[in-house]
Amino acid sequence: MTLSFRVNGRPVTVDVPPGRRLLDLLREDLGLTGTKEGCGEGECGACTVLVDGKPRLACLTAAIQVEGRDVLTIEGLAASGQLHPLQEAFLATAGVQCGFCTPGLILAAHALLAENPSPTADEVREYLSGNLCRCTGYEQVVEAVLRAAERRR
Amino acid sequence: MTRRSGGESDPIVGTPVPRLDAEAKVRGEARYADDLAFAGMVHVKTIRSERPHARIVRLDLSGVESAPGVVGIATVADIPGENIVPIIYRDMPLLAAGVVRYVGEPLALVAAETRDAAREAAARARVAYEDLPAVFDPRDALAHGAPPIARPDAADEGNAFNHMVIRKGDVAQGFAQADVIVEGEYEVGYQEHAYLEPQGVVAVPEDGGMTVYGTLQCPFYVQNAVANVLGLPLARVRIVQTCTGGGFGGKEDVPSHLAALAAVVAWKLRRPAKLVLDRSEDIATTSKRHPGSIRYRTGARRDGTLTAVEVEFYYNAGAYQTLSSAVLWRGLVHAPGPYRIPNVKVDAYSVATNTVPCGAFRGFGSPQVIFAHESQMDELARRLGMDPLELRAKNALRVGDETATGQVLTESVGLGACLAKAREISRWEEVQAEVAAFNRRERFKRRGVGVSTVMYGVGMGAKAPLLDKAGAYLKLEADGSVTLAVGTTEMGQGAETVLVQIAADGLGVPVGMVRVAPVDTSRVPDSGPTVASRTTTVQGMAVLDAARRLRLRIEDAVRAILGCPTFTVAGHRFCHPQDPARSVSFAEVARWMWTRNWDMGVTGWAEGKPVDWDPATGHGNAYFVYSYACHIALVEVDLLTGETRVNRFWAVHDSGRIVNPATARGQVIGGIAQGIGYALMEELPSRDGRILAPSFTSYHIPTARDVPAGIAVAFVEAPYSGGPFGAKGLGEVPLMASHAAVANAVSSATGGRLRAYPAIPERVLDLVAKGA
Ligand code: FES
Numbered sequence: 001m002t003l004s005f006r007v008n009g010r011p012v013t014v015d016v017p018p019g020r021r022l023l024d025l026l027r028e029d030l031g032l033t034g035t036k037e038g039c040g041e042g043e044c045g046a047c048t049v050l051v052d053g054k055p056r057l058a059c060l061t062a063a064i065q066v067e068g069r070d071v072l073t074i075e076g077l078a079a080s081g082q083l084h085p086l087q088e089a090f091l092a093t094a095g096v097q098c099g100f101c102t103p104g105l106i107l108a109a110h111a112l113l114a115e116n117p118s119p120t121a122d123e124v125r126e127y128l129s130g131n132l133c134r135c136t137g138y139e140q141v142v143e144a145v146l147r148a149a150e151r152r153r
Numbered sequence: 154m155t156r157r158s159g160g161e162s163d164p165i166v167g168t169p170v171p172r173l174d175a176e177a178k179v180r181g182e183a184r185y186a187d188d189l190a191f192a193g194m195v196h197v198k199t200i201r202s203e204r205p206h207a208r209i210v211r212l213d214l215s216g217v218e219s220a221p222g223v224v225g226i227a228t229v230a231d232i233p234g235e236n237i238v239p240i241i242y243r244d245m246p247l248l249a250a251g252v253v254r255y256v257g258e259p260l261a262l263v264a265a266e267t268r269d270a271a272r273e274a275a276a277r278a279r280v281a282y283e284d285l286p287a288v289f290d291p292r293d294a295l296a297h298g299a300p301p302i303a304r305p306d307a308a309d310e311g312n313a314f315n316h317m318v319i320r321k322g323d324v325a326q327g328f329a330q331a332d333v334i335v336e337g338e339y340e341v342g343y344q345e346h347a348y349l350e351p352q353g354v355v356a357v358p359e360d361g362g363m364t365v366y367g368t369l370q371c372p373f374y375v376q377n378a379v380a381n382v383l384g385l386p387l388a389r390v391r392i393v394q395t396c397t398g399g400g401f402g403g404k405e406d407v408p409s410h411l412a413a414l415a416a417v418v419a420w421k422l423r424r425p426a427k428l429v430l431d432r433s434e435d436i437a438t439t440s441k442r443h444p445g446s447i448r449y450r451t452g453a454r455r456d457g458t459l460t461a462v463e464v465e466f467y468y469n470a471g472a473y474q475t476l477s478s479a480v481l482w483r484g485l486v487h488a489p490g491p492y493r494i495p496n497v498k499v500d501a502y503s504v505a506t507n508t509v510p511c512g513a514f515r516g517f518g519s520p521q522v523i524f525a526h527e528s529q530m531d532e533l534a535r536r537l538g539m540d541p542l543e544l545r546a547k548n549a550l551r552v553g554d555e556t557a558t559g560q561v562l563t564e565s566v567g568l569g570a571c572l573a574k575a576r577e578i579s580r581w582e583e584v585q586a587e588v589a590a591f592n593r594r595e596r597f598k599r600r601g602v603g604v605s606t607v608m609y610g611v612g613m614g615a616k617a618p619l620l621d622k623a624g625a626y627l628k629l630e631a632d633g634s635v636t637l638a639v640g641t642t643e644m645g646q647g648a649e650t651v652l653v654q655i656a657a658d659g660l661g662v663p664v665g666m667v668r669v670a671p672v673d674t675s676r677v678p679d680s681g682p683t684v685a686s687r688t689t690t691v692q693g694m695a696v697l698d699a700a701r702r703l704r705l706r707i708e709d710a711v712r713a714i715l716g717c718p719t720f721t722v723a724g725h726r727f728c729h730p731q732d733p734a735r736s737v738s739f740a741e742v743a744r745w746m747w748t749r750n751w752d753m754g755v756t757g758w759a760e761g762k763p764v765d766w767d768p769a770t771g772h773g774n775a776y777f778v779y780s781y782a783c784h785i786a787l788v789e790v791d792l793l794t795g796e797t798r799v800n801r802f803w804a805v806h807d808s809g810r811i812v813n814p815a816t817a818r819g820q821v822i823g824g825i826a827q828g829i830g831y832a833l834m835e836e837l838p839s840r841d842g843r844i845l846a847p848s849f850t851s852y853h854i855p856t857a858r859d860v861p862a863g864i865a866v867a868f869v870e871a872p873y874s875g876g877p878f879g880a881k882g883l884g885e886v887p888l889m890a891s892h893a894a895v896a897n898a899v900s901s902a903t904g905g906r907l908r909a910y911p912a913i914p915e916r917v918l919d920l921v922a923k924g925a
């Protein structure tokens with residue numbers, strides 16, 4: 001079936017079989033490999049993208065569910081080339097190690113700051129608790145989100 | 154050796170340089186294994202054994218071959234070289250031939266146009282087995298009459314893959330001198346690496362050989378395995394590391410097997426072949442931390458002086474050797490702990506069972522015995538009525554002391570400083586008082602503080618000294634920028650940034666001028682494996698060696714350009730000593746060298762300092778140097794639910810000079826999180842050799858809510874003369890220390906004694922009941 005939606009601000013129209021996951025559509029059909037598959041069963045958050053600004057797990061989302069919607073992937077965050085404040089903050093606080101969780105974490109944090117521009121450290125931890133990271137122990141990730149929030153004020 | 158004349162630029166080593174690989178990662182541009190695609194690529198799925206120990210009577214793949222989308226299959230008959238994945242021993246087949254020895258052992262391969270098609274086709278394999286008696290527990294495997302699992306040429310005796318010992322002094326006499334003796338048995342199960350990026354490789358037939366791209370730690374191991382199964386010379390096999398989403402040891406030996414599987418398919422079909430594991434296959438069939446049973450006995454005088462330690466431990470190795478002998482040896486050497494002990498007896502066994510082969514995981518055989526030795530120290534402190542930190546300080550190794558293996562420590566022992574600093578930053582006395590007050594006040598909650606101290610032998614050690622080498626190529630480009638090529642890998646730990654800092658400092662250029670080339674075995678020097686927290690130390694020395702050689706050549710050029718025997722340095726310019734107006738920039742020097750056909754490339758080399766070992770007695774200089782740490786954890790236990798939270802954490806490390814304090818801090822906090830998981834929540838049950846629920850749904854690793862905020866990290870830097878700028882290893886140490894501090898805190902809070910991981914609520918409630 002034919003599917004039309006916007007990804008990173010750009011309209012796309014693609015043919016997808018009914019069962020296709022949004023994750024595969026993004027990674028394989030559209031070449032947006034910044035969205036990662038860590039588990040394929042909704043447990044790790046590595047595949048987090050924003051659909052109409054809300055965090056969604058692309059591994060559990062059928063491609064057809066984004067018909068007519070706006071999808072933001074990590075590639076769309078610095079579309080103009082200039083790093084987004086969240087991306088800059090992850091660099092500044094050493095919130096990136098292996099980086100496999102990073103796109104998902106940044107997009108989840110993006111959604112958090114849209115909902116709550118001045119979160120506390122506890123609120124950040126709570127909100128990001130669906131995004132697993134095996135490398136950092138989260139401290140510098142939380143620092144990055146708080147720093148980005150502060151910069152935006 | 155040249156000496157930097159000073160003042161030319163600020164030192165880079167010791168500063169929090171932002172990670173060089175981070176920008177590509179935050180942009181989503183970093184390419185991991187599964188992000189690669191090649192024209193004509195097929196997707197490979199492995200057909201695996203469903204039985205723990207069986208003869209294969211018939212392998213019927215007709216349904217697989219005729220399934221939609223299938224391009225081809227591969228079986229043992231399609232292996233052009235030897236059906237062996239060589240690791241330390243040569244006992245593990247690439248594809249099971251005749252007999253399977255664990256659930257999940259590879260039997261055959263199917264390649265299809267899509268991943269889904271390959272998966273669906275693989276499910277159509279029909280295998281007829283004739284079950285053989287199987288054993289899953291090391292005690293059963295060692296019992297008289299147990300079915301033979303280990304290959305005789307890969308085992309010391311029967312199913313005992315290895316039995317290793319330390320004999321020092323006379324433990325009988327040591328225990329006779331003791332006023333107090335504590336004794337305990339400790340049990341730990343699997344720990345799964347849970348690197349966020351699953352295992353994956355792409356094999357591409359090229360130029361009559363094979364190129365494999367993959368997420369991996371040890372490209373030269375993979376090269377060896379692929380060459381062996383294809384029957385090719387090493388020079389026709391090229392391994393290229395992709396951006397690697399975490400390793401922790403899990404990508405040390407396993408990628409050799411996976412790359413060889415994909416390579417056999419690619420070789421047969423003459424097409425690129427991608428093999429990426431999904432999470433459940435990854436958890437169920439790849440290596441993990443060895444389950445262990447440890448019996449431990451410690452004797453001490455009334456004043457706390459240790460007199461004897463006796464340890465016997467068994468690690469469940471799984472069906473094949475893989476890395477178990479090396480893991481066991483590290484466990485052996487680390488079993489006595491970082492203490493002065495005159496009489497020591499250790500017996501270590503790794504045992505073959507019909508279970509998935511275990512392998513390397515951060516700490517490499519040491520966390521299991523550390524749980525035991527740190528529990529013993531606390532039990533001893535309690536019996537003696539001593540402060541646990543005090544008891545450790547009293548026995549802590551110092552410069553001039555002899556370790557349990559008879560090694561005299563000649564330098565860089567920061568353990569005492571770690572203990573003192575941990576006491577200070579945790580406000581040890583006040584924290585104890587606060588905890589006591591809390592426990593008096595609360596009815597249904599208890600807090601406890603726990604401490605642990607560890608030592609860590611840096612590098613491969615005397616078990617595999619031939620691997621403790623590293624090379625580095627440095628190439629000065631015509632514009633003064635610099636390309637660095639090394640054979641160790643970045644897997645998330647921050648090695649690339651640290652090595653660039655060392656190169657930049659050695660050369661006297663800013664970090665931004667140095668770029669690291671991708672790791673490709675055809676273009677980088679063999680630097681041994683990226684394991685054993687050795688990269689900063691051994692690889693760093695090779696980089697520094699190269700930088701110093703190149704610097705000498707640059708200085709020759711400067712003298713020729715300025716026409717004088719000496720020069721001064723200001724900023725990044727070299728100046729004539731008498732006439733500062735005559736000066737030349739680093740880039741101009743490079744250009745000058747290039748236009749005069751100077752050799753712009755250098756090679757650096759380093760080896761770990763000598764080590765030695767006598768396997769009969771366990772005597773020797775086991776490692777060239779040790780790192781140390783002291784961790785303190787404060788936990789809170791809910792007496793009604795048994796739930797445990799870590800509220801506060803303090804970590805002090807001696808890893809010599811810290812090259813990058815920001816990435817080092819991240820490594821420490823990440824290791825603490827993994828240790829919290831190990832002690833409190835990570836549990837992977839199995840029955841009859843089958844991992845029961847291989848998914849993140851039931852295997853829980855710590856989330857942002859499970860790791861306490863504000864972990865305090867401090868470094869005491871006891872410099873090591875054999876490391877670059879005095880650096881030692883760090884990567885594994887935080888995990889090693891953290892779980893034991895948490896375990897001791899749980900015991901202290903409950904008043905019981907935790908003797909098995911993880912401290913899940915049922916187990917904690919049990920402790921509460923017993924402690925009350
Ligand atoms: S890949 Fe979607 S949650 Fe893990």
Ligand code: FES
Nearest residue numbers: 098101133134135
């Ligand atoms: S940085 Fe590796 S999983 Fe988060």
